[in-house]
Each structure stands twice: as C-alpha cells, then as structure tokens.
Amino acid sequence: MKQKKISFNLILGSVLLAVTLVPALIGLIWTPYDPEAMNSSLKLAGVSIRHIYGCDNFGRDIFSRIMAGSGITLLIAVGTVAFGSIIGTAIGAFTGYFGGIIDEALMRINDVALAFPSLLLALVMVSLLGTGKYQVMLALGIAFVPSYARIVRSEYIRIKNLDYVKAARLAGASDLRIMFVHILPNTRTVLLSSVMIGFNNAILAEAGLSFLGIGVQPPDASLGRMLSEAQAYMFTNAGYVLFTGCTIVMIILGFSLLSKEIK
Amino acid sequence: MKYVLKKVLSCIITLFIVSLLVFVAFSLIPGDPALSRLGTNATEAALASLRHQMGLDRPLAVRYFEWLASAIRGDFGKSYSYSMTVTSMIADKLPITLTLMLYSMVLMVIISVPLGVYASYKEGTAIDKVIQIINQITMAIPPFFSGILITLIFGMTLKMFTPGGFVSVKISPSRFFGFMFFPSLAIALPKSAMVLNLLYSSLNAEKKKDYVRTAYSRGNKSKTVFFGHMLKNASIPTITFLGMALADMIAGSIIIEQVFGIPGLGRILLTSIQNRDYPVVIAIIMLIACVVIVSNLLVDIIYKLVDPRVKD
C-alpha cells in the first residue's frame, strides 16, 4: 500500500515536470512561432489547432510564449539557486568551521535576513540593483544566501568534531582541504534537498517579482510577467490567464512532489 | 528575568544593525535626489539649498544618527514624492494591511484545523486521500494566482464582490470587510494547505507514540484519545508555525494588494521602491523588521516561561 503511494507521487511529479519542462527546454532552441512576432489579425484569438493556447493582445502565440517564458523563469531559478548555494555554502563553511566573532556577527545578520520573507528581501535588492533578467537573478540569489549559509554552517559545526575530521587534521591536512575535500562532500544530502526546495522558492519569487512588474521587462516573457499581462484580458481571453497560471502551478507541484520523494 | 533582558538587548542590537544596513544601502544608491527633484537646468544655488533642506550636505554618519534619533520618536522624515510625512502616510495605510493579515490568519485557522484533524482522524480512507490531493495542489498555487482565480470565480463569475472595488472603511465598514474577505482568502488558502499538512503529519506522528498506546491500553475510547491527548500535543508545532507565518503573510499581502487593487502598505512600498522615495521605503522596511523581530522575541520569552529547559 505504502509502496504504491510513493510511486504515484513520483510518477505524477515526473509527468508534470515533463509536460512543463520539456517544452521549456525545447523553447530555448525552437518554438512553434516566434514568441515576439506580432500579428494584428490574431489579437486575443481563442484556442485553435494552429494556436493551441490562443493568442495574446498582440496576436503572439501564447503557447510559444509560455515555452520561452518558462525557459526564462527556469534560467533565473537555476542562476538564483547556483548563486545562493555557492556563496551561502562558502559563508556557511567558513563561519561554521572557524567560528569566533565573525561567525557571531554574520549569523546575527543572517538571522535578521532569514526572518524577512525572501520576496521582501528580493524587493529591497531589486530596488538597489534595478530591474531586468540578470538583476533579478542576482537579487534573488543574494536573498537566498542566508538560508544556505545557515544550513551549511550547522552541518559544518556538526561534522567538524567528528573523528574522521580530527584524524585528517592530525595527519596535517590544511583547513581549506578539510573544509572542502573532507567535510563538503558529507553535506551533500542536506544541501541537495535544500537546493530542490530553493528551486521551487526561486520560481515562486521570480514569478512574484515579475508579477509585481519589477522583474523581467517586456517583451521578454516570463511566467510571472505573462500572468500579470494576462490579468487585463481576463474577460475576453480567460484561457490566457489560466494556461499561464496552471503552468506555474504544474512546475511547482512537480518539484514539490519529487522533492518529497527524494527526502 | 536576566534571560528576558538579554533577549531584549540582543533584539535592540539587531534592530540597530538592520537600520544601519538599510540606511547605508539606500544612501549609497547612485543618483542625487535633489537633482532629480529639480532637473538638469536647475541652478547650482537652488540645488545646494535643496540639498541642505533635504539634509544631504552632511556626512552619512551624521545623517544616520539624526535619522535614528527622530525615527525613535516616530518621525521618519518627509516623503520625496508626496508633501507629507512618512509617518502619516504609513498610519493611513497600516490598518488596511493589518486587517488583511489578521483576516487571513483567522481564515487560515478556520480552514486548516478542522480539515487537518478530520483527515488525520480518517487516515487511510478515501476522504483522507481526497483532502491530501486537494491540499497538495493548493500548496503549489502561488498567492498571486490564487488571487486571480478567486477574482475569476467569485468576482467575475459568481459576482460576489467587485474586482478592484476596494472601499475604504471610512466610507462603508461593511463593504470594506466584505471586500477584504476575498483577498484574505487568497493569502490564506496556500498557507492553510501548509498548516493542514503540518497538523496532519504531527497528528499521525503522535499516533505512534507510547502514551497513545498506553491510553488505548487503559481502555480509553478512540475519540477521547484523539481529541483529549493527541490533538493538544500535535497543536504545538502548528501554533508555532502560525506565529512564524506572520512574516510570510507580509510578503503575501504585498502581492495580493496588487492583484486586488488594495491601497495598503504593500502598494505604498512597491510604488515607493519604483519611485525611489527612499524615506518611505526605509520606514516601511524598518516597520516590518520591527514586527518580525518583536514577534520572534515574544515567542522566545514566552517559550522560556512555558518550558524552563529552553537554553539561553
């Protein structure tokens, strides 16, 4: 019984991600229509065989835009998580390993940063850095650093007193070598699951920022940006809003189902 | 008592650090606020006088401490965009956002607790599974999309409220509260799913504990054990989560205010960020920091009172 349920989550998660991510990946190279090509005769056209999700207010093919848009959203998520986890790991490793007053100070700032909702932190960052694809990546990345730093730090504190680390130190290994060759590989399980969660949070945060109009700039399509544009045409083309929103939900649901299984 | 003092002190230090970071960060942004007020063809004398008036001609450290001194007295200066004080602007908007948060907190409890308890009580049955599936999906809906869906279903199809039709409480309290129900629901829904999930799994974890078995073996009825013992213990992590959800709700309300066109704190924060009206941005960030830090402090202190084993 239990076994059956696990595979159900796994299958559903994989299916959802396949349905959303495969088009997104293909969208990086090829889309059925140019996502930016306008056509006045197709303004807000409904669902048809040629345009399976219909068209937006510029007659742009919504399906192509969702393909391209999820690509940008995913790209930002990857960039954000990579930035956040690498910097966060470095900070967490040093503070956790060495401790001391710097550790105290950094962790105090970290605690404050963690208490803030990440969207708010990203908002502040965006107001300092400006809007645009890469700025959003950086802003979200910075906002994500504290959570990784905290997780990695506590792992280092736990591991640094284990016997094998002590042995390595006695054998004359340098601090840097111990930190990155001996301890880092042992934090991977914890790190991996937080990367998965972080990925989801990054997608949500990007969509949120772009939805608020301070993320990705038009005519770039990102899922959040598209959703906020689609909102204006809820009366005439509800499909626009629904297809875009459901894509976000499917991606997030897919990832959370999968990460549940990995745990 | 010593513990409380220590905690309060550390909170004050934290707030101080936050204010310093925020103030310095926003002061270092390139661009001269005076120049952007007056334009490029402003005379040097006019610029200098405006800079003086805005206090920009003094060193950063001096400006910071002056700002801090007046901020402690509740004076956050004047908005660049509006000829009014930041404090009066915030005082105008705060009640709206607080209502939104409080409302969604209540909805969250009303939705999640009965469902979570019921699902756990019926663990393994079809009803449990249905609740679980719906819950999983709800959790994946971002607040802005839940807002749009609610607008689409309750606003446009069922005509239960007017999308974008925010009414100030001063004009009509009943219409105000009627309208606010829907944005609050949009914030509460995804969060309720999380609470439900937490309650459900902690209830299920309780089931396996020894005391439950003991209670059963003493011949207690299933219902008594469930509601009399387990629920109480399982509530603890749930209530903690509710407390922490406060910070998340601030973020949620920023987005939801945008979806529903509510002129609250989030709307002001957002436009001030875009308009680079930094006195307002700094004040709102500090306000949120205060709420977050103080509520953490209170939780810490009361935990200590409840359970003296909590480490210092």
Place this chain on the structure above:
Amino acid sequence: MRNFTKRFLVMLLIFAMTTALCACAGGKAGSADADSLITIGIPQDLDDSLDPHIAEGAGTREVLFNVFEGLVKPNSNGDLIPAVASDYSINEDGTVYTFTLREGVKFHNGSKVTVQDVKASLDKCAGTESGEPLVAAFSAVKEINTPDDKTIEVVLKESDTDFLPNMTAAILPADHLDASTQPIGTGPYKYVSRSPQENIILESFDDYWGDKAKIKTVVLKIVSDADTIVMNLEGGSIDLMARLSTTQAAQLSDKFDVYEGTMNLVQALYINNSVEPLNNTKVRQALCYAVDIQEIMDFVSDGKGTETGSSMFPAFGKYYMKELNDTYNTDIDKAKKLLAEAGYPDGFEFTITVASNYQQHVDTAQVLKEQFKKIGVTANINLVEWDTWLNDVYIGRNFETTVVGVDASTLTASAMLGRFVSDSGKNFINYSNPEYDKVYAEAIATVDDNVRTEKYKTCEKILSEDAANVYIQDLPNLVAVNKKFGGYEFYPLYVMDFSKLYVK
C-alpha cells in the same frame, strides 16, 4: 495540557497585539453619505506637485483644471472665456493686457479674490522676486500693475498679441502661494483630501462664481495598474475613465457609454538628441523610415488615431500640417541605407523607457521594438513608474528614447513648439538647432498673425525633417462613462471638466 494552554496564549497574544494596533489606527468614524458622488479613475497619483504653476504632468493638470482658474480659462471649444476676470482688453500693439476683476469671486477658503492675490500669483509665475520665471512664457512679462482695486495690467516687454492663453495661469491667495500640500483655488471644485496611491477627494465649491458643479463629491481613484481598469469599471468601483485602449473599451458591457474623441497630444518616440548614436540625424531618420504608423494604430487602437508628422496635433487647426505625415513613409531599404551611411550597417542597440501606467505607450513601445528589428536595430524596453519617468526622463533627461504623449498646456503654437528651443527648460529631448531657435524667436516677435503662422509652420517642418523625434500619432481618446452619469465634454486640451458632469 498546561503546556498547550500556554502556547495557545502566545498565539492569542500575537492576535491581541495586531488587533489592538488595528483598533487604534482604524477606528475613524464614517463620514456622512454625500448626496451625489462620482468616482473617476486616473492612471497615476498626482505626485509631481499639487501646485498648478509647478505641475508638469498632464494627468495632474487635468485634475487641477477643476480646482484652479486663471483670469481667463478655456471652454470646450478651446476659446478663452473670462474667469476670475470679468472682462479684458488688449492694447493695439499687444503690449498691455488689462483685466477687470470679477465681482464676488471667492477662494475655497472663503476669502474674496483681490487684485493683490492676482498680482502675487502672476508675480510668482514671472518670478519677479527670484528673477527666474517659474512659468517659461512669463519671461515676456515686464511688470504687473494694479492701478485700482478692480484692475490688473500685465505689461509685456515686447508686443505679443497671442499672450492671452498664458493668462490661464492659476490665481492663488496671496498668503497661500504654496499649493503643494493644500491647494486653494477658485475653481468649481475644492480639494478635500488625498490618500497616497489611493485617491484624491474633491468637493463642489458652493460659493463658485459661475455655474456650480452638479455632483457634490468627486473621488479620483488611482488605477495605476492598467490591467485592472476594465474590472474596476465593470465592477462599479469607478464610474468614469478616460483614455481607454480600444481593447479595453471593447470589453465593456452596455452599462457604459463610450465616447470617442482625441487625446490632444503628440505621441512619439521622443529621442534624446544628445546621446550616441541618436545624435546623428541619419540614424533618427532611419528610425522614422522603419516605423509603420498604421501598424501601430492597428495594434494599439484598432486602427484609430490621427497621424502626426511633427509636434502639432489636429485640434490646433491652422498650425497642424497634414503634409508632414508623409515626410517618412515606411521604407526599410532606405532606413538600412541611412544606417549604413551613418556608420551603423549592422544596427545598434538602445533603450526605450516607458511609464508603465500608460498602456497605449507600453503597447506602442512593444510594436516599435518589433519594427526596429527589421532594420537590425535592437530596442530594449524599460518600464518605469510614472514618478520615475518624470524624474529620470523628463526632468533628469537621463534616457535614450521614450514613448510618451506631449500635450499643450494652452492652445498656442508656442506651447507645443517652445520646448524645442535649445535652452528651454522643457527641452527634455536636448534638441539643439540654431536655425530652429532663430525661426522660433522670429515667430514670437511677429505681430502679423499670418506671417507668424508661417514661421511656426517652418518650425514644425524643421522638426520633421530633422527627425527630432519619431512622430507617431494623436491617440484616440475613448472615455467610458457609466450610463448613470452624463455631461462628459471633450476639450481640445488635455483636461477633464468635472463640473459639467451630472447624475442622469
């Protein structure tokens, strides 16, 4: 059990805290229900200034039009009618304008308008004290005299028979010249209160000298998110909204009357003429050739709109030059050739900064981006808030290009053309052409109307041939009015007259 109760108390405490805060801040009593009320949607908050002499935003001025009046004011035909003055005369060579103060005109604060108030207001515009005129056109004023307590004389440095439109400058109480926080004027509506990003409330002025406003309270609701305009209208939270896009208007139900007029502005891709490579005339001309105006109109307003070939819109009548629309007809090859001549055979990249609250401009920018692609030019769009736009683009002049509509504050050719003089404070595109400056100066100095008109037309032609901007169109103005209300009137200027509105 005990443990649980205590933790529950923690929660309760948090609740109590928030409730208490709510209660202290929110407990204001509701005001009495007004007899009649209309809620009008406006696309941006009035955040430049509430001071009528300083406010630059057309959106701000169209609201302040109802609060302030000058000695004369425009009616819906564009003719100037006496307002705070009951009568006026101009001497023959156009150097002295004499106004007779209207009897019994009162300010919103109840005090009577005196010649001192008028003089103080006009002096403020002319910058008599500071030496810097606050309103550019007032640099022509030599002095303002008040020979008796009924007469005001405006003496000009040089003869100008076309100066009267500038006398629409608002009259404020002499002891309350700073209107930035509490505007006090003589108009049919008085300012009551504002709540940032929420609304501005006006109330009819009972002691108004002319036809009193028919609706007691006007709430101007800020609908900065263009995406929610239709929802707001349909849901009944706003009764009137001007400048809808055709897509928005098409979504409205039959609860609304949709009136069609023109916005009375020149929408263009305004180019900062002082940045590389846009300072090159050939580059700007190439951009002009790349643009297909009909296509823009098709996307933005279902083909509606009036093409403009220079900085002048059709409501100006004799000054508007239809023939300039054909200076640049879409010609991709020619555009590419010009780019190659200018040294950019592979195109270049630039940014279009657009205020996000104006849907038509945002949409236009997106269509332009696509059109520029065809000549290998990459345009990036940067959406900003209205206030940021005002500060960065209009005042700070820190931009490459922007799509916006420029309107006229008065129906004088100089209101449109004056800003392109090299040293004008409003010359946000940094246009600099000595020939233009010369012709414009001549036009101003000319007394003969026909000669003057010709000179102004030469100015328009220079702007067009120089491709100072990529001129697009005068946008159609679709105004949605809930059928419960009537009396909406179009003006040839960018204003809205609330006082004519009534409940059906």
